[in-house]
Amino acid sequence: MGFTTAxxxxxxxxxxxxxxxxxxxxxxAVHWADYGFGGPKQMHAIYLVKTIAFIVGGWLVVxxxxxxxxLLSLGDWWGELIVYQKLMVWIVLWEITGHAASWGPLxxxxxxxxxxxxxxxxxxxxxxxxxGDTVPGTGGAARSVFDVALYLALVAMLVVALVLPGxxxxxAYSEVGMIASWPLVAYFVGLVVMAFRDKVVFLAxxxxxxxxxxxxxxxxxxxxxxxxxxxxxxxxxxxGAGVSKFGHHLTFVVQAMMSNTPWLTSKRFKRSLYRDVExxxxxxxxxxxGWAHIGGTVVExxxxxxxxxxxxxxxxxxxxxxMMAFHLFIYSTYPLAVPLEWNIFFIFVTPFLFxxxxxxDGYGIGDFSSPWLxxxxxxxxxxxxxxxxxxxxxxxxxxxxxxYAGNWASGTMAFRMNGAEDKLDAGLxxxxxxxxxxxxxxYGYDVAEVFLQKCVAFRSMHSHGRVQLALMQRHVDALENYxxxxxxxxxxxxxxxxxxxxxxxxxxxxxxxxxxxxxxxGEWVTTFTESxxxxxxxxxxxxxxxxxGVVERGWYDVRDAVSEQPWIPNGVQHTVTWQAPGYRPAGExxxxxxxxx
Numbered sequence: 001m002g003f004t005t006a007x008x009x010x011x012x013x014x015x016x017x018x019x020x021x022x023x024x025x026x027x028x029a030v031h032w033a034d035y036g037f038g039g040p041k042q043m044h045a046i047y048l049v050k051t052i053a054f055i056v057g058g059w060l061v062v063x064x065x066x067x068x069x070x071l072l073s074l075g076d077w078w079g080e081l082i083v084y085q086k087l088m089v090w091i092v093l094w095e096i097t098g099h100a101a102s103w104g105p106l107x108x109x110x111x112x113x114x115x116x117x118x119x120x121x122x123x124x125x126x127x128x129x130x131x132g133d134t135v136p137g138t139g140g141a142a143r144s145v146f147d148v149a150l151y152l153a154l155v156a157m158l159v160v161a162l163v164l165p166g167x168x169x170x171x172a173y174s175e176v177g178m179i180a181s182w183p184l185v186a187y188f189v190g191l192v193v194m195a196f197r198d199k200v201v202f203l204a205x206x207x208x209x210x211x212x213x214x215x216x217x218x219x220x221x222x223x224x225x226x227x228x229x230x231x232x233x234x235x236x237x238x239x240g241a242g243v244s245k246f247g248h249h250l251t252f253v254v255q256a257m258m259s260n261t262p263w264l265t266s267k268r269f270k271r272s273l274y275r276d277v278e279x280x281x282x283x284x285x286x287x288x289x290g291w292a293h294i295g296g297t298v299v300e301x302x303x304x305x306x307x308x309x310x311x312x313x314x315x316x317x318x319x320x321x322x323m324m325a326f327h328l329f330i331y332s333t334y335p336l337a338v339p340l341e342w343n344i345f346f347i348f349v350t351p352f353l354f355x356x357x358x359x360x361d362g363y364g365i366g367d368f369s370s371p372w373l374x375x376x377x378x379x380x381x382x383x384x385x386x387x388x389x390x391x392x393x394x395x396x397x398x399x400x401x402x403x404y405a406g407n408w409a410s411g412t413m414a415f416r417m418n419g420a421e422d423k424l425d426a427g428l429x430x431x432x433x434x435x436x437x438x439x440x441x442x443y444g445y446d447v448a449e450v451f452l453q454k455c456v457a458f459r460s461m462h463s464h465g466r467v468q469l470a471l472m473q474r475h476v477d478a479l480e481n482y483x484x485x486x487x488x489x490x491x492x493x494x495x496x497x498x499x500x501x502x503x504x505x506x507x508x509x510x511x512x513x514x515x516x517x518x519x520x521x522g523e524w525v526t527t528f529t530e531s532x533x534x535x536x537x538x539x540x541x542x543x544x545x546x547x548x549g550v551v552e553r554g555w556y557d558v559r560d561a562v563s564e565q566p567w568i569p570n571g572v573q574h575t576v577t578w579q580a581p582g583y584r585p586a587g588e589x590x591x592x593x594x595x596x597x
Contacts, residue, residue: 004040006451008447020479021482021484028453028457029566030280032256033255033277037451041262046104051340054100058090058091062077065162066083066165067176081226083352084349087345088214091210094341095205098116098497099114101206101497102492106338107336107337107498108488108489109438110435111432111438115432115496116496117151118496120147120200120201122148126429126512127147128509131196141508147197147198154201158183161180166179167181171223181217182218188218200495203398203499204497204499216377224362227353227357231307232378234346235307236382236401238300239305239401241403241405242298246534247407249406249558251292253404254291255461259273262334272285281565282565303319303326307320309359310360311364313358324351327344337500385400388400393531396503398500402531403500408501409502409506410459410529411487411527411528411529412485412527413487413490413524414472414525416522417483423523424490427513428517430494430496435448456485458486459486464561467556467574469527470568470574471543474587476522477586487528514546521547522547525544526546527541529541532558539555539558540555543585548583551580553579560572
């Protein structure tokens, strides 16, 4: 892989689609093991430049808008909570405008790089009301003038909170003051309204990371309470991610992620994560398990508890260094959802918060002004993760704190090769064209198809993707009559943002697209798998035909999925629990029945 040239799989792009589909998946998965996605390294350089802009922008915003903090006197920033407050508002502003996660070519936005605000300020684009059928005033899937105005108001309140100087509130403990409360209250209220109008914008603001902290900044009268809320927020995020790594999924995530790390060029090391790449055996090794669960699970479960409870400065700083290194490593792998700014923020905040306000200096968990406040904070931060792990179909995996565990709702889509995919461009109000057109403008249609289907192979390297391919073989007449697409890739064009949550492109979103695009039965089929609940190995799935709705539901045992190769030579056993009346999967029809259909 060069700086401007891609590392292509060993196949002539012009003949790629002449291969049987599952042979393509095998070829692409094996190539991923050695080279990852294989895109040119200039893609990663773009993100490095953006990260520098984020860091410099945050420094300028805090330094220029906060009297009492010299722009070049960074030593004066230590111990001033307003620095943390303003930097949190700064990263939320990046997130909610679409410039942080789900940005650029690693999120399959090649032109333009930004979805986000380009969708959310345009009347007629799709929105996703989570309770549109039951909450009055929230129904419909078209973005209205009200939705655009609400979004702009949220952005405006964040900007106001950034530029106002520090205020001498009850919580202020220095002349610099604290961030103004009223724009944060207005932002929080608006965000609650947005949660019912459009869960896409709501999740893009990363509420599980920041919303309750911003509310605490706006309403609490003690800076000690504010610090402790922020500490619990960070520890909850870490512990939630650590707990979510239990099970069968994470090792496969680490394999694919480390194979895709741009600076990790040792083919020998990458192959040590797989049982036998040379002979096309991509099952994980003990090395992969060790990197996943010792380098991941153990770190995220142990070090955060040390940070929360340690009163020893040396032990605390060792734990701080460990978590900073942990986030720096995640940043360096360039994960495909590219939450790079989030990792940079945590690298800065960990020493600032846990080193500058140590538990032994009056900022321990027992220093809350009220035990009732502590109880309310714990309820606020733990309800989402607990409910989401028990009933994942009810809660976004982001709210459940299950990031990067490999256990999330996802889907594989199939568009019939009669121009069905082009209907998305013809029928929808969007901010960009489908990825096939974006990539074709850069590399041509043949190369575009290779990389788009490599995303499907990437998903098949995870447990859920294997089931999705197995289901797809039953529900279409022949895979070779379709172009396969990874669900997140399509979703980022439909909605302008995506961060691994398959709920954003479930049957409700597909129904909204169908109303605008008019697919025929069998033209667009999606095989969709839910997250695995923490207390069972059974995982729910459903099959969605855009023209017919949900046509089948069932479940499978995750242990059957992880025991197969990504190209599922033996399929994956699954149990059908419901089918739509009169529906028969196309793959089970006889030859004469297929012709008649």
